Amino acid sequence: MTRLTKTPRWIAHTCALVFGLLAVQAHAGDGALYGPVAPKGSTFIRLYNATNQEVSATVGTVKMNDIAPLGSSDFGFMPKGNYTAQVGSQSLPVTLESDHYYTLVHLPNGAPKLVEEPPFKNKQKALVRVQNLTDSPLTLKTADGKTEVVKTVAPSAHGDREINPVKVSLALFDGDRKVGDLKPVTLTRGETVCLFVTGSNGNYSPVWVTRPVSD
Numbered sequence: 001m002t003r004l005t006k007t008p009r010w011i012a013h014t015c016a017l018v019f020g021l022l023a024v025q026a027h028a029g030d031g032a033l034y035g036p037v038a039p040k041g042s043t044f045i046r047l048y049n050a051t052n053q054e055v056s057a058t059v060g061t062v063k064m065n066d067i068a069p070l071g072s073s074d075f076g077f078m079p080k081g082n083y084t085a086q087v088g089s090q091s092l093p094v095t096l097e098s099d100h101y102y103t104l105v106h107l108p109n110g111a112p113k114l115v116e117e118p119p120f121k122n123k124q125k126a127l128v129r130v131q132n133l134t135d136s137p138l139t140l141k142t143a144d145g146k147t148e149v150v151k152t153v154a155p156s157a158h159g160d161r162e163i164n165p166v167k168v169s170l171a172l173f174d175g176d177r178k179v180g181d182l183k184p185v186t187l188t189r190g191e192t193v194c195l196f197v198t199g200s201n202g203n204y205s206p207v208w209v210t211r212p213v214s215d
Helices: 009-034
Strands: 042-049 055-059 062-067 076-079 081-087 090-096 101-106 112-116 126-133 138-142 148-153 157-163 170-174 177-181 191-200 203-212
Touching: 042 055, 042 062, 055 101, 062 076, 081 101, 081 112, 090 101, 090 112, 101 126, 101 191, 112 126, 126 138, 126 148, 170 203, 177 203
Parallel strands: 042 101, 126 191
Antiparallel strands: 042 076, 055 062, 055 081, 081 090, 101 112, 126 157, 138 148, 138 170, 148 157, 170 177, 191 203
8 A cells, every 4th residue: 555645834835935935026027018007097198199209298107108100109097086187398277087088189380189989899800080171071991082982071170980890091172182191001890990080271181090999
């Protein structure tokens, strides 16, 4: 008959301690990989720099540093509330609601403007959004002008269209006049691809900015 040897208590305690430390390290590794998780009810904000100079911005605890010309920061999160957004040397009072997404736009004239980004939750399709920050109504069409992709968007408004994932070449129109062809863009399931258009008097600057779907 085989006799089972009882494991000494100090070995059992040592093993428990080692496994506990490994679990803590694994958890810390996950945090480093995925970043902090936004608490329920948070508000989300990012910066889009529509100028030709680098800029930084701060809203509450969210800092968006050294954003390149025509570039965008990632979304940061914080509690909802009333804040003063500081963009370069300019400031703007903002009210941010819970579970809302916003883009703070640094306009070519140096002024900041806050626009809302309604969340998109369809993980089977992509969303094309036009944020029209110009003084004219604009339409997003196929490059040949035959098909509307996003119907005419009024100044200081946005327009959306859900479409299947695909790589497309589109163009921006002011009425029947083509403003210009856009860079080809790849549409991915669960992502919002946003066209920010700034400028005035027919001189427009359209730039694609992408972000993942919100959970």
